[in-house]
Amino acid sequence: MPGLDGIHWVFPEVEGWPLKQAVEPKWERTYNVLWQRAALRDARDLHQQVGFDVVHHLTWAGIRAPTFLGALAAPLIIGPVGGGETSPPSLRDEIGLRGRILEGIRDLSNSTIAMNPLVRSGLARASAIFVSTADTQNLFKGVLRNKATVFTQLGLPNLPSDRLPRSPSGPPRLLYAGRLLYWKGVHIAIRAFAEVVRQIPNARFTIVGSGPERSRLEDDIRHNKLLGSVEFIPQLPQNALFELYRNHDLFLFPSLHDSGGFVVLEAMSHGLPVVCLDLGGPRDMVTPSSGVVVKHNGQNSAQLATMMAREICRLLASPETLSVLSAGAVARAQDFILAERIKRFYDRALEFMPRGDPTVVRQLDQVLSIHQ
Template structure:
C-alpha cells in the first residue's frame, strides 16, 4: 500500500467532465488499497463530505482543500479567468503541500487534464505522474472550410497555443519533472518537445461507472442521434450534409440533436439551408438519466467531432448498444473500431469526401439491420473494457514504485 497525493483541482461526486474524472480516479485508486490524499479546490467540499460517509473506501480516502487567498484569487467568478486562476492555484497548492513536509510515495496530476496547463507537483521531489492529458488534437485544415469566422479564429489561436507548448518554460518544467506523461492521443504526444516524448504513453483515461441497461429502438424509422455541445469543431457541418445524403435512400430517417452551445443558431440556419428542418428534432441539454433513455430510442450515434480529446458521449452511446459513426480523430477515433461502428479516415480527405463517407456509413447501417445488431453487441463489449475500475487498475498495474530509491517501472 502506498501513500498517493492526487492533484485534482476539479473533483466532484456524481458529475461528468473534469469533475467526474477527478472523483472517479480518486475512488478507484483507493479501491486498490492505497492511501489517497486528494488535493482539490473547496468549491465542492460540502458535496464531497456528504458523499464520503457512504463510501466503502472512505478509510483510504482523504481530502485536502486548498483555496487561493482572496488577495490573489478573490476576483474569480464562474468560467471567466479560469485558466489564470487555475495557474495561480497550482502554484499555491504546490507551495502549501511543500510547507506541510508531509510524506507521499507518489504524486499524480489528474485534473485539469489539459496539455496546455502546467503542474508544479514535480517539485515535491517524489515520483510524479502527469496525466492522462489531452488537448493537442487539431482539426485538419481541409475540414475547417465549414467554419464561420469565429471558428477559424478560435482554432487558429488554439494552434498557436499548442505550438507555444514546445517552448513554454512552465510546460517544459512539468515535462522535465514528470517520470511518465500519459497522453490521450498521438496528436497530443506530437506537440510535446521531442526530448520528453520517450516519457509518454498513450492512455485515454476515461471510463464508465457500470454497465448500463440496454434497450433497442423498435420503431420502423431509422433514428440517428447526436449528443454534445453545439460548437464549430464538433463537425456537424459535415454531419448535416451526410444526413442529407442518407435521406436520398432513407427518406423517413430522423436526426435528433441533444445539447446547446455557441453555434446553436448557426446550426439551425445550416439545417434550414439544407432543407432538413422537418427531419431534425432539437432537444436542449437534459439530465444524464433522460439522455440514457434517448440512447435506447435510437439506432446509431453520429459524432463527427474534429478534435475531441476524450468523447464521453461516445462511450456512453456504446454502453447503450449504439453503433458509433465518427472520424479517426482524437478519443473517439481510439475507442471506436469496425467491431462497434464505422471510423472515417480523414488524412488528406476533403470535406466532400468525408461527407460522402459519413453518408455511406449511415446508409449501410440503415439498410442492414443484421449488421446493426452485430455492431450493437460489439459496442457493448467494447464499452465494457472502459469501466473506471479497469481503466484505473490497468494504469496503476503498470506502475512499480520502490520508495527506497524513488523509481518507477
C-alpha cells in the first residue's frame, strides 16, 4: 500500500492465549494488560537493535487502557485517547435505572483514573499525552495536565471520490446512524422530531443502526404517534449509507458522551450538515459553518429536545441556509484529511519532546508505534 513501505510490522502474542482472527477475546481487558507486557518484551528487543528516537503508543483510544512502554529509554507519546466524557446529570432522567447506574460507575472511574497505578505509571512516564476532548484532559492535574493536549483521533483518508451534489427531494428528511445505546441519545432525537412534526407534518426521520435500545425507541415512536414518519434500518452496506447522506437534509447526533463520533465526520464529508449536542468530540468537529451545536445548559431531556427541535425547524425553513451549511460541512471535513492531520500531530508532539535532544527535535524517522 502506498505510504506504508517504511513500516516494519511486528505482532506480539500472549503466550498460552491464542486468538481467532477478527474475534475479540473474552476478558478482553485482562488480555490487553497481558498483551501490553508481551509488547514491551518485543519492544525492548527491537529498541536494542534499532535505537528508537520516539515511542508512540496507540491504544484503543481509551484512557483506561495502560501502557508499559515508558520503561523504554526513549520519549513516549500516548494517544490520542478518550473516555473522560460523561453525561450531564440533568440528561440522565430518561435513560433508565441501568443507564443511571452505569453512568455513576463511569463517573467514579473518571474521578479515580489518575490513581490507577497501571494507568498512572504510563502517563507519568510519557512526554506527551494526546486526548480526544477537553473532558479527558480535565481528568489530569499538575504535571499530567501540563503535558496533555487535545487532538481528536478521527481522520479521513480523502473526501469521497464519488461525492455528488446532495439531492434531497420531497419532504424534509432527518438521519441518524450509529449504535442504539442509551447514551447515544436517540430518545432525545425522537422527542425532538415529534415536536418538529407538529410544525412540519410531512417531515421524515431515518434511524440506521441496531442495539439494545431498539424496542424502547420503538415504544417512544408509538407513544409520540410517529409510526408513519420514522423508519428503522438495522444495517446497511457502506455505499447505501453514503446514498442516505446525499438524500437527507440534516444529520442528528445527540450523543451524551462520544469521544469521537466518526459518523459525524463521514456525514459532513458527504455534505450533510450536522445537529449535535455540546458534549464530547462532536462539539469540536461541528462548526457554525457546518451545522449546529445545541447547548444543554443544565436542561433535562425534554427541554433539550425542544431546543433541538427549534434549531431543526429553523434550518429546514431555509433551503439557502442548508445549502450554505452543506458546502461548509465539506470544507470542515477537509480539515480532517489524514495526511495533513498526521503531520500536524507529530509537529505538535515535537513541542513536548525533551529539550536538548537534537535527534528527536530534528526528525521522527525511527518511531516505534504500538497498537493492539
